[in-house]
Amino acid sequence: MERNFDGTVIRATGSWYDVRTDGGEVVPCRIRGRLRLEGRRSTNPVVVGDRVVCRTDEGGDSLIEEIRPRRNYVIRRASNLSKESHIIAANIDRALLVVTLREPETAPEFVDRFLVTCEAYKVPATLLLSKIDLQDAEAVAAFRTVYEAAGYRVLETAAPQGEGLDAVWELLAGRTTLVAGNSGVGKSTLIRAIDPTLDIRTGAISESHRKGRHTTTFSAMYPLAGGGAVIDTPGIKGFGLIDIDGAELWHYFPEMLREAGACRFYNCTHTHEPGCAVVEAVREGRIALSRYESYLKILDEDEKYRK
Incomplete structure (x- = not known):
């Protein structure tokens, strides 16, 4: 029997999608071909x-x-120097970025790039320091100082x-929270x-490289x-x-946004201009040097992509 229905995508494998209908039923669906061809630069249109x-047709097949x-x-570049994007999830109330300072180490620049995207696409973000029992207390204190000063809430857990x-x-x-x-x-x-x-697989750390193994193959809600x-x-x-x-x-570094109003020039890039309030705040420690360095690296990367 043919029918139309609205729903929310709760699992995406790239070829099949599980859609939870507004009535609570989970229906496996494919996507209509034209959705892949509408000028989208994303590697994952749904x-x-x-x-x-x-729509479910008379043969029982369901299509988005x-x-x-x-x-x-929340979106990121699909791969290095690619012009395509990869959307991680949509229509979320909050993003929770899970971070470890060792075993494995999360690079500060990775954290900052994720937070910039959340700011740009209006997704509230919270940071969570995981495996807190394995982390160095001084490193944890330093991390909290940097990101709480920027305006982010930092939680700590030892889940087991x-x-x-x-x-x-x-x-x-x-x-609805993206983890x-x-x-x-x-x-x-x-x-x-x-x-x-919840039936969610967990995995161990690879001893050879002290990096994590992928335990989640596809995104799922x-x-x-x-x-x-x-x-x-x-x-x-x-x-x-x-x-x-x-x-x-x-604009997407909240602590820079707070200081920038005092810059001498309205179009200050906060890199070399005289009278830059942001650079002065970095010198005085009101903006963390690591955050400012991330800003400069991202600016440099942006120039490379424009060439």
């Missing part, structure tokens, strides 16, 4: 979190025919021991600790027992920015 219009306008999304989970649960309850990070930082372990009823949902994603290695104008980049 993503977890998308609101979609679907239309993607509703997205409220927001149950440490810090109450604050995470409070953050997740009633919201992202490098492989091996403990995303799946965290989600399973929050809701043990999981409903939480107490309300809300989490989107678990495969581990992300790099985070290239896309479609962010270099002249506007500083």
Whole structure:
């Protein structure tokens, strides 16, 4: 019997998509060919979190025919020097970036690039220091100082021991939250600790390189027992920015945005101009040097992509 229905994409494999209808039924769907050809630069035209219009034909096959306008999304460059993008998830209430300072180490520049994208696409972001029992206390304190000064909330957890989970649960309850990070930082372990009823695989760290193994193959949305949902994603290695104008980049560093109004020139790039309040704030320690260095590296990368 032919029928049309609206729903939310809760799993995306690249060829098949699980869509949860507004009535709660999960329907496997393919996407109509034209959705791949509408001038999209994204490698994945349909993503977890998308609101979609679907049709089941008389043969019982279901197709995604239309993607509703997205409220927001988190996006990155598909690969080095690529002009294509990869959307990680759409229509989310919050992004939770899971970070470890060792075993494995999350690079500060990766954190900053992720946060810039969240700022640019209006996704509130929170940082979570995972495996806190394995981290160096001084490094943790330094990390908190940098990112709390920038305006971000920083949580700490040791999921297997149950440490810090109450604050995470409070953050997740009633919201759709993207949980992202490098492989091996403990995303799946965290989600399973929050809701043990969820069937999410976990994995160990590779001893040879002290890097994480991918335990999540495809992005998927999981409903939480107490309300809300989490989107678990495969581990992300790099985070290239896309479609962010270099002249506007500083708008997406909240601490720079706070200082920039005092710059001598209205079009200050915060790199070399005299009377730059941002550079002065870096000198005086109100803006962390690591964050400012990330800003400069991203600017330099933007110039390379424009060539």
